[in-house]
Amino acid sequence: MPGHSQTTLKYIADQLGISVTTVSRTLSGQASRYRISKQTESAVRQLAKEFNFVPNHLARGLRLKKTQTIGLVIPDISNPFFAGIAHEVTLGTRKHGYSIILCDSQEDTALEAQSIALLSSQRVEGIVLCPVGLSSGHLSRFGQHSLPVVLVDRYFPDIPLPYVGADNLSGAKDATRFLIENGHRRIACLQGLRGTSPNEFRLRGYKEALADHQLPVDDSLIAGDSFGEQSGYIETKLLLRTRKDVTAILAFSNLIALGALRALAEEKLRIPDDISIIAFDDQPYAAYLGTPMTTVAQPFSEMGEVAVKLLFDQIQSPQREPKGGILLPTRLIVRRSVKKLQ
Amino acid sequence: MPGHSQTTLKYIADQLGISVTTVSRTLSGQASRYRISKQTESAVRQLAKEFNFVPNHLARGLRLKKTQTIGLVIPDISNPFFAGIAHEVTLGTRKHGYSIILCDSQEDTALEAQSIALLSSQRVEGIVLCPVGLSSGHLSRFGQHSLPVVLVDRYFPDIPLPYVGADNLSGAKDATRFLIENGHRRIACLQGLRGTSPNEFRLRGYKEALADHQLPVDDSLIAGDSFGEQSGYIETKLLLRTRKDVTAILAFSNLIALGALRALAEEKLRIPDDISIIAFDDQPYAAYLGTPMTTVAQPFSEMGEVAVKLLFDQIQSPQREPKGGILLPTRLIVRRSVKKLQ
DNA sequence: GTGAAAGCGCTAACAG
DNA sequence: CTGTTAGCGCTTTCAC
Numbered sequence: 001m002p003g004h005s006q007t008t009l010k011y012i013a014d015q016l017g018i019s020v021t022t023v024s025r026t027l028s029g030q031a032s033r034y035r036i037s038k039q040t041e042s043a044v045r046q047l048a049k050e051f052n053f054v055p056n057h058l059a060r061g062l063r064l065k066k067t068q069t070i071g072l073v074i075p076d077i078s079n080p081f082f083a084g085i086a087h088e089v090t091l092g093t094r095k096h097g098y099s100i101i102l103c104d105s106q107e108d109t110a111l112e113a114q115s116i117a118l119l120s121s122q123r124v125e126g127i128v129l130c131p132v133g134l135s136s137g138h139l140s141r142f143g144q145h146s147l148p149v150v151l152v153d154r155y156f157p158d159i160p161l162p163y164v165g166a167d168n169l170s171g172a173k174d175a176t177r178f179l180i181e182n183g184h185r186r187i188a189c190l191q192g193l194r195g196t197s198p199n200e201f202r203l204r205g206y207k208e209a210l211a212d213h214q215l216p217v218d219d220s221l222i223a224g225d226s227f228g229e230q231s232g233y234i235e236t237k238l239l240l241r242t243r244k245d246v247t248a249i250l251a252f253s254n255l256i257a258l259g260a261l262r263a264l265a266e267e268k269l270r271i272p273d274d275i276s277i278i279a280f281d282d283q284p285y286a287a288y289l290g291t292p293m294t295t296v297a298q299p300f301s302e303m304g305e306v307a308v309k310l311l312f313d314q315i316q317s318p319q320r321e322p323k324g325g326i327l328l329p330t331r332l333i334v335r336r337s338v339k340k341l342q
Numbered sequence: 343m344p345g346h347s348q349t350t351l352k353y354i355a356d357q358l359g360i361s362v363t364t365v366s367r368t369l370s371g372q373a374s375r376y377r378i379s380k381q382t383e384s385a386v387r388q389l390a391k392e393f394n395f396v397p398n399h400l401a402r403g404l405r406l407k408k409t410q411t412i413g414l415v416i417p418d419i420s421n422p423f424f425a426g427i428a429h430e431v432t433l434g435t436r437k438h439g440y441s442i443i444l445c446d447s448q449e450d451t452a453l454e455a456q457s458i459a460l461l462s463s464q465r466v467e468g469i470v471l472c473p474v475g476l477s478s479g480h481l482s483r484f485g486q487h488s489l490p491v492v493l494v495d496r497y498f499p500d501i502p503l504p505y506v507g508a509d510n511l512s513g514a515k516d517a518t519r520f521l522i523e524n525g526h527r528r529i530a531c532l533q534g535l536r537g538t539s540p541n542e543f544r545l546r547g548y549k550e551a552l553a554d555h556q557l558p559v560d561d562s563l564i565a566g567d568s569f570g571e572q573s574g575y576i577e578t579k580l581l582l583r584t585r586k587d588v589t590a591i592l593a594f595s596n597l598i599a600l601g602a603l604r605a606l607a608e609e610k611l612r613i614p615d616d617i618s619i620i621a622f623d624d625q626p627y628a629a630y631l632g633t634p635m636t637t638v639a640q641p642f643s644e645m646g647e648v649a650v651k652l653l654f655d656q657i658q659s660p661q662r663e664p665k666g667g668i669l670l671p672t673r674l675i676v677r678r679s680v681k682k683l684q
Numbered sequence: 685g686t687g688a689a690a691g692c693g694c695t696a697a698c699a700g
Numbered sequence: 701c702t703g704t705t706a707g708c709g710c711t712t713t714c715a716c
Contacts, residue, residue, distance in 0.1 A: 006462075008693060019703050024695065035701050052483070054463045058409065059693035062400045062708045069464075072444070078429035080422060087420035090446040099460060102414070102444040104432040118441060120348075121396040122411075141394070229626065261630045284571065285627045288603045350709060361687045366711065377685055401709035404692045 007051040016043055027053070061123060069099045070311065071119035071127040075107045079227075081254065081281050081300055082130060085152060088304025089128050096312055098125070105132060107193070113138035120147060126311045128152060133196035148314035148322070152307045154197045155325060162314065163325035164306040166298040168198045171330030172205025175250055175278045175296050178332060180213050183341025184248040184276060190235055190260060192227035192252040202252050202280070221246065224256065232259025240267055247276060247341060254281035257293065272339035282333055292335035299328045349393040358385055369395070403465065411441045412653065413461035413469040417449045421569075423596065423623050423642055424472060427494060430646025431470050438654055440467070447474060449535070455480035462489060468653045470494060475538035490656035490664070494649045496539045497667065504656065505667035506648040508640040510540045513672030514547025517592055517620045517638050520674060522555050525683030526590040526618060532577055532602060534569035534594040544594050544622070563588065566598065574601025582609055589618060589683060596623035599635065614681035624675055634677035641670045 009027070013020045018040065025034050026044040047053075061067040072089055074082045086102070093100050101122060103115035109132045116138065119127055126148035131139070133154035142149045142161055155163040179187050189206050192199045207217050220243060223235040232251060236259065239246065251257035257279030261271075269275050271291040279286070282297035306326055314322050351369070355362045360382065367376050368386040389395075403409040414431055416424045428444070435442050443464060445457035451474045458480065461469055468490035473481070475496035484491045484503055493505040521529050531548050534541045549559050562585060565577040574593060578601065581588065593599035599621030603613075611617050613633040621628070624639035648668055656664050 006465075010693075020694080021696085021704080022702060024693095025702095028695085037701065040701085054459060056404070056693050057464045058400045058404045059708090060695080062398070062404055062692090062710090063694045063696085065708075067400065069443075076429065077419070077432060078422070078425045080420070080425070083420045083422070083425040086444075087418065087446065090419060090444060091448070094446075099464065100444050101411075102428075102432060102442045104429065104436075106433075117396060122399045122441065123348075255626075258626050258630065265630070283627075284597075284600055285625075285631065288600065288607070288632055289627065289630050290632050352709075362710080363687055363712085364685085366709095367686090370711085379685065382685085398709050401692090402711080404694090404708090405710050405712085407692075 006056070007048075007053045008056070009053075012044060012047050012051065012053065015047055016040075018044075023048075027055070065123075067123050067125060068097060069101060069122065069124050070315075071101045071103065071115075071122070071124040071129075073103045073105055073112060073115050073119070073127060073129045073131075075105050075130055075132055077102070077104055079255065080283055081298070082153075084300040085130065085304040085307070088301045089308055092305055092308030096308075107132050109135055109138070116141075126150075126315050128307050128311055130154065131156075133193065133198075148311055148318070150307050150310040150314075152303060156197070160324065162310045162322045164303050164310060165198065165325070165327060166303065166330050167327040168201035168330070169205040169208075171280070171296045171298070171332075172202035172250070172252075173209045174205075174330070174332045175280075175294075176206045176209035177212070178294075178334070179248045179250065179276065179278065179338060180209060180215065182276070182338055184338075185215060186218070186221065186243070186246045187248045187250060188239055188243065188246045189222045189224075190232055190249060190251045190256045191222060191224040192231075192256065194225050199252060206250060224252070227253040227255055229255045229259040229262075232256035233263050234259070236260040236263035237267075240269075248338065249275065249277045251277060251279040254279055254283050254286075254295075256280075261289070271337050276338040278338060282331075286333075287335060289337075291337045294335045294337045295333050297331045297333050299330070302328055348398070349390075349395045350398070351395075354386060354389050354393065354395065357389055358382075360386075365390075369397070407465075409465050409467060410439060411443060411464065411466050412657075413443045413445065413457075413464070413466040413471075415445045415447055415454060415457050415461070415469060415471045415473075417447050417472055417474055419444070419446050421597065422625055423640070426642040427472065427646040427649070430643045431650055434647055434650030438650075449474050451477055451480070458483075468492075468657050470649050470653055472496065473498075475535065475540075490653055490660070492649050492652040492656075494645060498539070502666065504652045504664045506645050506652060507540065507667070507669060508645065508672050509669040510543035510672070511547040511550075513622070513638045513640070513674075514544035514592070514594075515551045516547075516672070516674045517622075517636075518548045518551035519554070520636075520676070521590045521592070521618065521620065521680060522551060522557065524618070524680055526680075527557060528560070528563065528585070528588045529590045529592060530581055530585065530588045531564045532574055532591060532593045532598050533564060533566040534573075534598065536567050541594060548592060566594070569595040569597055571597045571601040571604075574598035575605050576601070578602040578605035579609075582611075590680065591617065591619045593619065593621040596621055596625050596628075596637075598622075603631070613679050618680040620680060624673075628675075629677060631679075633679045636677045636679045637675045639673045639675050641672070644670055 009020045009023045013023045031041045105112040130152045136156040151163040224231050278294045280296045282295040286293040351362045351365045355365045373383045447454035472494045478498040497505040566573050620636045622638045624637040628635040
């Protein structure tokens with residue numbers, strides 16, 4: 001039972017006194033095509049099984065210039081939103097018979113660039129990239145006849161690459177409108193990482209909804225600069241000091257909302273009696289929070305699915321012009337975290 | 343700017359009219375060792391940068407018999423517990439300069455076996471495996487002088503492989519004791535996948551705590567057979583019909599607890615007034631649930647960290663006997679989901 | 685200071 | 701029905 005130093009075609013061939021070619025052909029299912037004798041075939045198969053032969057992917061990839069592997073770059077795999085996408089991408093990819101090399105960029109553009117270089121050196125056939133989203137210089141390499149890529153969640157208007165994400169603009173607009181229709185006027189907006197496309201579109205949706213109802217945009221109600229929990233916590237604390245008059249919060253991520261919840265609890269403010277809140281990203285637990293949370297659900301499974309499709313479209317038909325961006329609709333899930341004001 | 347079909351050493355060598363050897367030596371930082379002239383060196387470097395040279399990992403791996411890659415096999419990456427482990431493993435691995443090939447086994451032993459074969463063919467240098475845990479036949483290949491592996495979370499008593507997990511026995515015992523000390527006598531136990539080591543140890547902890555207090559084990563209070571949410575929901579529903587007298591629930595995972603929460607809400611049962619609950623796996627949101635949840639926290643970051651250490655110990659010193667199992671302590675986080683009975 | 689040659693394990697074109 | 705040969709891109713031994 002050979003373990004680490006593995007059996008090779010040559011070894012089997014030598015044992016049987018035949019050529020590697022024949023062994024290769026037999027084991028890659030081309031026995032009938034080359035009319036290899038039943039006798040030879042079964043002998044080869046038996047020996048292969050006996051010695052637990054596993055073809056060397058490296059040698060194969062080197063020869064074929066096909067690795068059957070794609071890369072997946074994610075800012076933070078422990079974030080349930082990205083984990084959901086990763087899950088779907090993993091399943092879809094396996095259906096195509098491909099493997100995944102996973103890189104965690106830790107929301108760091110430099111690490112992201114390094115990850116891409118690494119994947120490129122591994123000769124992956126394509127990359128599903130959830131970019132940090134702040135700069136795009138290192139993405140210019142993904143040109144026309146280059147490594148297939150599809151951007152997920154965040155993208156760059158200046159670089160036209162295949163993309164799938166949620167319709168953040170209308171998602172934020174729907175949520176804000178819902179708050180306004182419930183009588184809210186002073187709505188705080190807890191942003192995520194500024195300059196990233198989801199954040200900017202959500203911000204635009206928020207502002208457009210206000211404008212639609214002839215409400216002014218008050219910059220002192222807009223705070224935050226990260227999708228993380230800490231940011232939600234701190235910004236809520238701060239906000240509560242400076243603007244005691246806010247009646248509602250729109251949080252741009254589930255993590256931000258969790259941070260806000262912590263701050264609100266510390267300040268002994270009740271939801272929705274003292275303050276209303278809507279959060280981006282629906283999660284299983286959202287329904288069982290102290291006050292069940294009204295959320296903007298992003299279709300992350302579908303996003304992962306579409307990402308895989310867009311990527312393999314490119315891998316399988318490299319000549320064809322890759323498709324542009326796809327925006328999937330969000331869904332406002334109304335629970336009890338928004339109070340109807342008189 | 344060559345994209346998919348990449349620059350090679352030979353290409354650079356030809357451009358400069360020198361040998362591949364020299365280019366290789368320069369680019370792998372051995373210039374001084376071979377006393378390559380400053381002139382040649384800078385010419386090579388410049389051209390490499392200009393043509394965006396990235397060494398071919400496959401060729402390198404084939405030649406060196408080192409791929410600088412490990413495998414990570416996870417039952418479900420969208421489960422926050424496993425996502426947390428994956429996150430830590432990803433970071434630790436990168437620190438060693440290694441990449442990760444991710445496989446999602448979907449809690450399916452056959453897929454797990456297939457994943458391991460795939461990783462083996464990719465010539466990974468080691469595997470971090472969170473096994474499904476029901477059977478271990480396909481793991482026998484990980485013998486003495488074979489592919490390094492470390493089992494995480496679940497393991498097999500009959501196969502002595504390096505392992506890191508939580509001390510599930512005392513975790514469950516602590517939780518059960520806490521319930522008993524708060525006056526609970528009829529404590530339901532919502533199990534996860536039976537036959538897996540975490541489940542069996544938790545069950546044992548539950549039973550031992552009962553025994554310690556001269557309480558009988560009532561089999562009709564033990565239900566469930568999956569770590570998923572559905573199971574928690576259904577079993578709770580069922581339990582509520584047959585055993586109206588239970589005063590507390592011990593859920594063997596965060597997902598099971600979520601399902602139980604759903605069932606309890608439907609039955610209009612309040613926590614902890616009508617029924618108490620403790621769940622395995624602490625999560626950020628646990629503190630903000632309708633009733634903040636008392637949980638048994640598993641140190642998943644530490645588990646990932648230790649897994650990486652145990653694996654690279656083996657990779658770096660293959661001759662040394664690998665370490666056995668490491669059990670990390672759990673922590674009971676008391677919140678408000680347990681009522682003190684008179 | 686530099687190069688020629690061999691070989692990692694595999695596949696495919698060509699040859700019988 | 702089977703084999704010979706060449707080569708994927710890289711590192712390394714040996715040679716000068």
